[in-house]
Amino acid sequence: MASVAVPEEMLIPSAQAAAVGGTYPPPRSATSAANYRKLITHMDLLSSGCKAASWLESMRASSPTHLRSVSLLPGAQAESVESQWKTRFPSALSKFEEITAAAKGKKIAMFLDYDGTLSPIVEDPDSAFMSIPVYFLNAFLVFLCIFSPPSSVLPLFTDLLLLKMASVGFQMRAAVRSVAKYFPTAIVTGRCIDKVFGFVQLAELFYAGSHGMDIKGPVNHPKHKKAEAKSILFQPASEFLPMIDEVYNSLVEKTKLIPGSKVENNRFCVSVHFRCVEEKRWSGLAEQVRSVLADYPDLRLTQGRKVLEIRPTVEWDKGRALEFLLQELGFSDRNDILPVYIGDDRTDEDAFKVLRDRRQGIGILVSKFPKETNATYTLKDPSEARTLTFF
Ligand SMILES: O=P(O)(O)OC[C@H]1O[C@H](O[C@H]2O[C@H](CO)[C@@H](O)[C@H](O)[C@H]2O)[C@H](O)[C@@H](O)[C@@H]1O
Numbered sequence: 435m436a437s438v439a440v441p442e443e444m445l446i447p448s449a450q451a452a453a454v455g456g457t458y459p460p461p462r463s464a465t466s467a468a469n470y471r472k473l474i475t476h477m478d479l480l481s482s483g484c485k486a487a488s489w490l491e492s493m494r495a496s497s498p499t500h501l502r503s504v505s506l507l508p509g510a511q512a513e514s515v516e517s518q519w520k521t522r523f524p525s526a527l528s529k530f531e532e533i534t535a536a537a538k539g540k541k542i543a544m545f546l547d548y549d550g551t552l553s554p555i556v557e558d559p560d561s562a563f564m565s566i567p568v569y570f571l572n573a574f575l576v577f578l579c580i581f582s583p584p585s586s587v588l589p590l591f592t593d594l595l596l597l598k599m600a601s602v603g604f605q606m607r608a609a610v611r612s613v614a615k616y617f618p619t620a621i622v623t624g625r626c627i628d629k630v631f632g633f634v635q636l637a638e639l640f641y642a643g644s645h646g647m648d649i650k651g652p653v654n655h656p657k658h659k660k661a662e663a664k665s666i667l668f669q670p671a672s673e674f675l676p677m678i679d680e681v682y683n684s685l686v687e688k689t690k691l692i693p694g695s696k697v698e699n700n701r702f703c704v705s706v707h708f709r710c711v712e713e714k715r716w717s718g719l720a721e722q723v724r725s726v727l728a729d730y731p732d733l734r735l736t737q738g739r740k741v742l743e744i745r746p747t748v749e750w751d752k753g754r755a756l757e758f759l760l761q762e763l764g765f766s767d768r769n770d771i772l773p774v775y776i777g778d779d780r781t782d783e784d785a786f787k788v789l790r791d792r793r794q795g796i797g798i799l800v801s802k803f804p805k806e807t808n809a810t811y812t813l814k815d816p817s818e819a820r821t822l823t824f825f
Contacts, residue, residue: 490716493737496737497739497740519804520812523799523809523810525812526811526822527818533811536772540770542616542772543759543771543773544613544618544619544774545619545622545756545773546610546621546622546775546776546819547621547623547776547800548621548623548630548634549562549623550739550777550778550779551776553816554815557709559696559705562633563633564606607635607636610636611638613823614636614638614639619640620640620759621639621642622642622752622777622785623641623643623645624644624700624703624779625643625644625698626644626648626701627641627644627650627701629700630643638652640652642752642755642756643700644671644701645703645745645750645752645755647671647702647746647748648666648701649755649758649762650665650667672702674733675701678699678701678746681704681730685744688725688726689719689723692715692719692722693711693715694710694715695707695715695719702745703746704743704744705742707741708742709740720742723742732747733745734747738781753788754784756773772795773796774796775798776813777797778800783809786807790808797811798810798811798813798822799812800813800814800815800818801814802815
């Protein structure tokens with residue numbers, strides 16, 4: 435197979451490029467971005483005129499499990515695209531010195547996506563813990579003590595393995611907690627705040643739930659009212675709450691016979707999960723979603739990782755939430771701040787784009803596989819995100 439020609443300017447190391455113009459991240463050449471985009475197929479979907487084949491392709495590619503499942507244009511060689519991608523979007527860990535140089539003299543604000551960034555992607559959305567639940571660990575240890583022969587080395591080995599896994603999870607919370615001690619930190623997620631707070635459990639953070647349509651401040655924020663666990667800072671779509679509930683109920687009803695499907699109420703938006711649905715049933719599930727939405731012209735459909743998301747048509751997304759939070763922090767018009775946003779999903783691209791357009795801040799995409807992105811750096815998985823925040 436012919437290898438893919440990469441234009442020279444795509445291969446400029448970001449450190450060199452950072453020196454140009456003094457802004458960070460460096461402006462990206464329009465030609466190079468366009469050329470790169472040609473290598474990875476476009477993934478926008480579900481606008482009313484979308485083609486079925488590209489939609490399925492797009493859903494498959496939203497959560498690739500190996501390099502070969504990345505959606506490439508015909509003729510593009512996966513390994514070649516991967517190595518070009520790694521050059522274009524280097525690892526944030528390998529460029530740590532470059533990042534600290536960019537942060538020198540600046541005040542950092544940290545923005546963290548949840549699923550796929552702070553917690554690994556798992557089949558059951560309700561089990562996307564940052565750590566193994568302690569009760570599970572305890573129960574397992576008791577089980578081992580009762581049922582394993584004391585002479586066996588297996589229990590010891592398993593205990594150690596479990597403790598290691600649990601400590602990885604605890605480290606993630608500890609990492610976020612320590613970041614928040616020094617820098618204002620926000621979780622920016624598609625989930626509703628209550629759910630994500632149940633996972634993260636750190637009251638000192640800002641939370642932008644429902645793709646930024648529900649923004650709350652930490653307990654020590656000046657707007658905090660004592661009676662609430664968190665103070666509401668902004669809810670641009672509150673009038674949609676009854677409609678979202680209605681749609682949630684219809685979707686639960688319409689999809690109940692599709693094995694593996696799951697509908698999640700994220701308060702200002704609804705997620706319909708495809709991850710555990712057999713691929714041959716994806717079109718049927720999407721059809722049910724479309725049929726419900728047909729009655730709600732004020733709602734729109736977007737796609738995440740093996741999930742369709744139903745949201746109000748308000749012009750609001752994670753990027754707008756990021757801008758709102760910068761404003762709230764008094765950072766909006768300052769040159770001496772460096773917002774850092776880490777995320778893994780297509781919805782995080784809105785925030786990466788805001789940073790790029792502002793020429794201020796660092797977007798870090800969490801992905802093992804080539805994806806078109808507005809981020810500047812990459813990390814392979816949540817454990818690398820933890821390592822970065824621990825530095
Ligand atoms: O903005 P995020 O924090 O990334 O939230 C986006 C969606 O994340 C969750 O779904 C994803 O993670 C699940 C658990 O790992 C996985 O099963 C699913 O396939 C992923 O799409 C969440 O459940 C959704 O409601 C969020 O919209």
